[in-house]
Amino acid sequence: MKAAVLYETKTPLVIEDVTVDKPGPREVLIRTAAVGVCRSDLHFIDGTYPHAMPCIPGHEAAGIVEAVGDGVTMVKPGDAVITCLSAFCGHCEFCVTGRMSLCMGRDTRRRPGEPPRLRMGETVVNQMLDLSAYAEQMLVHEHACVAINPEMPLDRACVIGCAVTTGAGAVFRAADVTPGDTVAVIGCGGVGLAVVNAAKIAGAGRIIAIDPVADKRRLAEKLGATDTVDPMVEGAAAGVIEMTKGGVDHAIEAVGRPASGEMAVTLLRRGGTATILGMMPLTEKVGLGAIDLLSGKKLQGAKMGANCFPVDIPRLVDFYMRGLLDLDTLIAERIPLEQINHAFDELRKGDSVRSVVTFG
Template identity: 75%
Template sequence: MKAAVLFEAKQPLSIEEVTVSKPGPREVLIRTAAVGVCRSDLHFVDGAYPHAMPTIPGHEAAGVVEAVGSDVTTVKPGDTVVTCLSVFCGHCEFCVTGRMVLCVNPSTRRGKGEPPRLMLGDTAVAQMLNLSAYAEQMLVHEHACVAIDPDMPTDRAALIGCAVTTGAGAVFNCCDLEPGETVAVVGCGGIGLAAVNAAKIAGAGKIIAIDPVPEKRALAEKLGATHSIDAMSETAADEVVEITRGGVHHAIEAVGRPQSAATAVKVLRRGGTATILGMMPLAEKVGLSALDLLANKRLQGGLMGGNRFPVDIPRLVDFYLRGLLDLDSIIAERIGLDRINHAFDELRKGDATRSVVVFE
């Protein structure tokens, strides 16, 4: 199969012929239909986060099941599926207490002594985030994918695998948002736009989008933001406080920069909660001041939107098919796999929303 292989950080990906193994017990072989180009992949490509090499990035995907190994019970050949990087074992402490997104049980991967799932000639290819989706096929654990309504277009379904699950999940699962409460979303890329859309679905009152790009702010307003503010303005946080008469109940950071996290904390009202979704440089820290603590402000992570993806993803698909969730507007371009480096260049510029690699 053709795949985009990363041999070295800070170098372009190379299209190579990679061999994929046959599915073993509890494994699913998927013909990839579409995969989004996510900033999380860029962190590994640019070396901000370490990873074994060579590897195939890509983790926001949809496709069709081609074959399954023994003991697979959740999907069957012919099913349209969305993959999710938060693969779970189903029996560890995190899983049985409803926090599947935190599962790191190694039983979902092939162990030492077993043949690798991916090979480039005689060299094993490290599977990135349990998926490696910039490839014509994916071989994954059955708990890394979920069957969806076959009427769902796969290029839009792919976005649900990461951006939408994370952004919408932050609203539905992490924030415990009540109808009428106010929300600020810092950063209007794919994740931030999904958070804006989900806040509208959840019945939020004022929804304030903060981003430096005018086109992204306009798109956020199309998806449900009641106000938008230029993130480059020195008075951005003060404007949010003024609009909401004291600050927001919930601030969602969807960029991955310390300044954005600081803004998320600054725009909170007393008792408000900031949820950090972006992948920041590993050496960075985010905190609350003594005055913030006295005001009962809270700061939390929101890994993958705290998802329970076998339940959440089909619901998000239903939201789209019913016209509640707008995924069409998030896609900036559809490209072939051979233009993957172009898509990363566009992501580095920060102006576009989502590029989607589509396999014919």
């Protein structure tokens, strides 16, 4: 199969012929239909987060099941599926207490000594985030994918696999936004725009989208933002506090920068909650001051929006099919795999929303 291989950080991906193994027990072979170009991949490609090389990035994908191994019960050949990087074992402490997104997922990978899922000749190709979706096929554990409505367009379904599950999960699960709440969304890329859309579905009374790019602010308005703010304008945070008469109930950060995390905390009203979704550099910290704690403010992380993806993803698909969830606005362009490096260059500029790689 054709796949985009990363040999070392800060270098372009290379389109190579990669061999994918046959499905083993509880494994699923998927023909990839579409995969989003996500900033999380860029963190690994640019070396902000470590990973074994060579590897195939890509995790925000949808496709059709081609074959399954022994013991697979969740999907069958012919099923349309969405993959999710928060693969779960189903029996660890996190899984059995309903925190599946925190599962380390070690049982969803092949054990040392077993043949690799991916290789080039005798060279092992490392699987990124249990998926490696920038490829014509994916070989994954059955707990890394979920069957969806076969009428769902797969070039739109793929963005549910990360951006929308993360953003919507933050609203519905981690932050538990209730009707009438005031929500500030810091960063209007794919995840941030999904937060805006989900906050509208949840009935938030006021949704304030904060991003320095005017086009992204306009997209946020289309998806349900009631107000937009340019954070580069002097006094932007003070302006949000003033317009909300004391701050917001929820500030959801979707950028991954210390300054945006600090802004999330700053914007909170008494008793408010800041939820950090972005992947910040590993050495950075965000915290609450003594007066924040005395004011009942809360700060939390939410890996992948604290999702329960086997339940959440089919519901999000249903939201799209019913016209509640707008995925079309999130997608800036559709490209072939050969243009993957162009898509990452656009992502580095910070102006684009979501490029989607489609396979014929």
